[in-house]
Amino acid sequence: MITYLSADNFKGLNNFHIEFEPLTVIIGDNGAGKSTILQVIDFLSDFSINRDLLGYFEKREWNISELKSKLNPNRNINFKLGFKVDTLEDHDFHFAWDVVFTTKKDEIYLVREEIKELNNNKYIMKRDNSKFELHSIMNDKVIKSEEDMPINMSLPFSLLSILNGRGENFPELIHIKNFLKNIKSFELLSTEKMRKHSRGKVDDIGVGGDKLATFLHGLSRESRESVISKVKKYIPYISDIKTKKKSVGWTSFEVVEKYNKHDGFNVLSQYISDGILRILALSALKEIKTDNLVILLDEIEDGINPTLAATLVNDLVDFIESNNRQVIVTSHSPLILNNFNHSQIVIVWKNGDGSIGSAKMFNNDEVIHYLEFMNPGEVWVNFEQSDLLKLVDQEHQWRYKK
Known part of the structure; x- marks a missing residue:
């Protein structure tokens, strides 16, 4: 299961962080960044298994020069994906995959790639532009640098994408690769x-x-x-x-x-x-x-009668309960929101400086109090967004000052 995504200096995502449940619905105004979040997850999935960044950008109609945020003077684009893989025997592993790119005009380069197991606080993969290391916690195996596994370190592809024969010694990395491949x-x-x-x-x-x-x-x-x-x-x-x-x-x-x-x-x-x-x-x-499947869906309610919202959400719940699956969706619909558990609702918004913010919509007692006499969708539409965000994002209320 994907537990969180952090991104910095990618389009409108600057110092951005979002957390996920087995079923998560992301809401927000048009242009708030909902689709961008799904695109980043899909990009990282593709990057883990394929070696054709330019082909992916062409499919997405992305111009490399437009990927870096215009709000951030730094050249590096940073992504971090947190996830749990439940098929590793009796081990309870929680991984964080950190990937850093840099761009120069119409070219993109991989700067760093690391995977850390958070419960043991140990790296199982470390790579920069000159060397790499692979570790297995389960097998106590280590491969270091090009002497053990020659590769061209300048190429912008993930080490996960080339794990083949040597991969059997690193079961954590093989399971991570399979998990990322199963993000659809x-x-x-x-x-x-x-x-x-x-x-x-x-x-x-x-x-x-x-x-x-x-x-x-x-x-x-x-x-x-x-x-x-x-x-x-x-x-x-x-x-x-x-x-x-x-x-x-x-x-x-x-x-x-x-x-x-x-x-x-x-x-x-x-x-x-x-x-x-x-x-x-x-x-x-x-x-x-496919087990451990992660499904990404944009604007889930499109073309579907609002009266069928409850049936749609119930089907999503039934889906995630079969074979350990996860669903992340976006929505504009207050009506469909009423059928989600309040803990599954994440709101995203644009700050005054153009960056994108994110928070669980019902993350404190003050907001949850309104559910005593309103549905989640009613809370969303009956508040001015600036007032709602002051309740939801109390740690950063300075963002909403004129």
């Missing part, structure tokens, strides 16, 4: 992409939902029935989901709408409404067969 970002979900035919072997619906057809086609009948059952809770007249293999391996899908006096109508994916497509995609996520 769906914050780019697009109904236009969901409608398209897809092909190939897949294990999820794709970053933008572009692999939805192939993923549905590969499900067992039992898993597909499970998806249909979830969809029917939202849309009772959907009776079936059908997939078809087309030429050259392409797969399409359609839904069957059934009404009282009719046998049913098949609706091709290109004619399915945006709302139904999003519900179908969200319902399919639980069928991803």
Whole structure:
């Protein structure tokens, strides 16, 4: 489970820190930085397993010169991700992964990478631009510098991405790599992409939902029935989901709408409404067969009737309770907020200097008191933001002075 994210000098994130629960909803105004938080987590996940930073930036349409915050004169961009990995036998490990980059015009360099086990206060990975060390607490193994494991230290990729044959001696690092690989970002979900035919072997619906057809086609009948059952809770007249293999391996899908006096109508994916497509995609996520899965979703309520908010949140709770999973979502909706436990709600905002702040919305007795006669969403909308933030972020009230 991801426990926290810290970031400094990345876009609007300066001296930024946010903490997570198994289910976390991040709220805030438009442009407050909600999506940026999910993007950083996805970036770190990709960095841990791939060696193509420029390819990732191109996919995100990120310009390297625009990554560094314009509010900070420093050149270094710093990320720190805290997480617990629960599959390491009987060990209770809590890791902190610290990654530092620097940019120069249109180039980016890795300055430092470290992983520390917090409970034992021991580093299991240390790397700078000239040397590295790998340690195992469990196996008491050590590898140091290029003499034991030659690599080009100037290349901007994570040491985790090259752990192969030597990795068996460092089980903590292998489990960390697998955990980071299982962070799945769906914050780019697009109904236009969901409608398209897809092909190939897949294990999820794709970053933008572009692999939805192939993923549905590969499900067992039992898993597909499970998806249909979830969809029917939202849309009772959907009776079936059908997939078809087309030429050259392409797969399409359609839904069957059934009404009282009719046998049913098949609706091709290109004619399915945006709302139904999003519900179908969200319902399919639980069928991803991966333990310790972390799901990132942006604007969870998009295209979904507000009256279905409780069903949606209940499905998220059911999802995290199966196979030790975590969900981090963003939302603009006060209505959907009413269905979360108050401890799961994090608010983000822009300070007067343009930096982004973050805090648990109900982090003290003074704010929790309002839940005696208001729902969480009502607390959010009935306060002026400056007044609410003075309650939520009491340690830094100077930020709100004119």
